[in-house]
Amino acid sequence: MAPTDSDLSGRPVVMDVFRFLPDEETEPRFQRYEIPYRDDDVVLDALNHIKAEVDATLSFRWACRMGVCGSCGMMVNGEPRLTCETFVNEFHPEPIRIEPLAHFPVARDLVINMEDFMDKLPTVKPWLVPADPKPIEEGEFLQSPAQLAAYKRFSMCINCMLCYSACPVYGLDETFIGPAALALAQRYNLDSRDGGKAERANVVTSHEGIWECTYVGDCTRVCPKEVDPAGAIQMAKLSYATDWVKSMLLPGG
Amino acid sequence: MAGVEVTAESRPATPLWWLLFSAGGVMSAFFMPVTVFLTSIAVAADWLDEEELLDAVRHPLGRAYLFLLVSLSLFHGAHRFRYALVDLGLPWLGRRAWLFYGLATIGTVVCGWFVLRL
Ligand code: SF4
């Protein structure tokens, strides 16, 4: 007979958690924890329960618990997810395997080293580069709702790096600037207040930039903020390719 | 938005290959199946008269269509195959752009010759 709901909630949550102390151990290992099931727990709650009640040596990052800070990303059963937005009841009573975000070096347990992303982010100048300097006395840059809509979706990124863990191109070649940073470049290129597209071209269209993307689309699938980095990169390709054709047809123009 | 200056680092030819790849994608995804259906299945099944079809293809527009269909699809395939080889762990082969686009260019010339002689 199939177990009923009440039988299931009596069963513990089984978590297989990736453990690794690079300074002290040569190989990572998985540690199994069994903790009481609560229907409204997210995976991050379960990890916090382990940390508070079972094993204080477990390390992981989190801050906001509400899908805003972007620091709680981990591999949950092989998929990059925000653990504060992933409910335990999605998997229970099957075991839940928790690993650090793929494609990044591990600092300790579930904590990754995000230096690579932090180094790449500023190279695409993800800030407004005004076309002409505008003194403060002249007031703010006005923008219509349509101008806002042109880039709004791409501005929702919380730098959680789930897209880097999902991206097979980044997995093969870590020099690739990657989904979030390239999407942010396009976000500013699309902003009516911005004039920095040409300045970003060197990096965005470089060997490590948009042309490396093969439009797999996994970044868009896993993004918790529906940023659609794959779409942003496709738009950037078309836009820079159009500029290229223009520069060929109108040399010096 | 300001036009973008293409610098040495930005691999000047890449946008061209990508544009050919994209155009070829449309050709091979939408027009290739229709063309294969018309030239093979429909003619074989006698839904379409072979002579009529040949007349249509010999029209300058028909020739242009065939030429673009084949050559753009070749560039699409070359680009796709090149990137697939990199993904499959053969970057030393996949990164030889000239090899793949060169083959597509040869195919394009052969196709042009064939289309003119039709
Ligand atoms: S694009 Fe989406 S998945 Fe990538 S870092 Fe931003 S919010 Fe996270």
Ligand code: FES
């Ligand atoms: S804890 Fe901030 S996004 Fe999950």
